[in-house]
Amino acid sequence: MEVFSLDVLTEKFYGEERDFLENHYPGISLSRIKSELSHYSTETEYTAFFNQLRKGKPLEYIRSRAYFYKSEFYVDGNVLIPRSETEILVEQASLFAKKMNRQIDEKFKFIDIGTGSGAIALSLVQELDFPVSGVATDISSGALEVAKKNNFFLRFKYSKESNLEFKVADRLEGIKEKFHLVLSNPPYIKESDDRHKVHHQVEKYEPHLALYLKDEEYDSWFNKLFKQAQDALFEGGMFYMEGHEDHLEYQKNILEKFDFKDVQVVKDYTGRDRFLKGIKTCKN
Numbered sequence: 412m413e414v415f416s417l418d419v420l421t422e423k424f425y426g427e428e429r430d431f432l433e434n435h436y437p438g439i440s441l442s443r444i445k446s447e448l449s450h451y452s453t454e455t456e457y458t459a460f461f462n463q464l465r466k467g468k469p470l471e472y473i474r475s476r477a478y479f480y481k482s483e484f485y486v487d488g489n490v491l492i493p494r495s496e497t498e499i500l501v502e503q504a505s506l507f508a509k510k511m512n513r514q515i516d517e518k519f520k521f522i523d524i525g526t527g528s529g530a531i532a533l534s535l536v537q538e539l540d541f542p543v544s545g546v547a548t549d550i551s552s553g554a555l556e557v558a559k560k561n562n563f564f565l566r567f568k569y570s571k572e573s574n575l576e577f578k579v580a581d582r583l584e585g586i587k588e589k590f591h592l593v594l595s596n597p598p599y600i601k602e603s604d605d606r607h608k609v610h611h612q613v614e615k616y617e618p619h620l621a622l623y624l625k626d627e628e629y630d631s632w633f634n635k636l637f638k639q640a641q642d643a644l645f646e647g648g649m650f651y652m653e654g655h656e657d658h659l660e661y662q663k664n665i666l667e668k669f670d671f672k673d674v675q676v677v678k679d680y681t682g683r684d685r686f687l688k689g690i691k692t693c694k695n
């Protein structure tokens with residue numbers, strides 16, 4: 412009788428599928444596959460894992476886990492896999508929050524629009540060693556369920572005196588509170604014009620609601636977001652969003668027409684335009 416050996420099976424799979432794997436999972440190694448497999452224990456699970464890899468499904472969705480900033484997040488098809496470049500937004504937000512907190516008497520308040528897995532809001536609240544009040548919104552109730560689940564698992568990693576609320580909302584619609592910080596990593600790919608740049612695995616597996624906006628609604632969608640952010644911020648508060656490298660310079664000009672100063676496009680670590688930020692001012 413043939414003895415089952417996971418190592419032999421994995422090496423055989425890796426040898427046969429090497430080109431496909433290198434194409435679909437840049438940088439993936441045999442040892443990474445072996446380490447992913449260590450989370451499973453039956454032959455049926457191993458086979459299911461290999462079959463999903465053969466289809467090109469992102470590893471994060473196969474394992475329902477993604478690493479972002481300093482934590483592990485549950486992810487499923489309702490949410491975008493959080494990207495490493497978005498960690499810059501958390502770093503910048505945390506620096507701003509620490510500075511602002513020294514200048515105010517009340518509790519620091521922030522909102523994360525389009526929270527998805529909750530990666531931004533939950534990473535920020537963990538980074539701050541003073542009590543804060545945060546709101547995380549998403550138009551997708553499926554995404555919010557994922558964010559709430561992550562909050563349940565990560566709630567011990569932030570101050571008991573901090574609180575996070577999760578709300579279904581279209582951008583800031585219906586949110587009456589004011590904030591010191593408005594954050595967002597919204598959908599920012601034009602459904603038609605920008606689509607050719609989207610990797611086929613992203614297109615196939617990630618929620619389109621998290622990725623795309625209709626070309627003809629793109630500018631008005633952001634105009635509304637900028638207006639809502641302006642109205643929701645206290646004076647001196649910051650708006651910080653992630654965006655598309657091809658559109659941020661144009662959007663900078665639009666944001667400057669609202670009550671914002673020090674409006675800047677910020678690059679990511681690959682040198683690409685990635686973020687837009689501004690400080691709320693009273694222009695009159």
Ligand SMILES: C[S@@+](CC[C@H](N)C(=O)[O-])C[C@H]1O[C@@H](n2cnc3c(N)ncnc32)[C@H](O)[C@@H]1O
Nearest residue numbers: 493525526527549550551581582596597598621
């Ligand atoms: C690019 S994903 C970002 C997810 C998460 N914040 C992250 O950085 O990993 C955009 C998110 O915005 C949500 N979204 C799309 N349209 C929205 C809207 N009009 N209002 C609020 N959220 C929206 C999507 O459901 C998705 O979760």
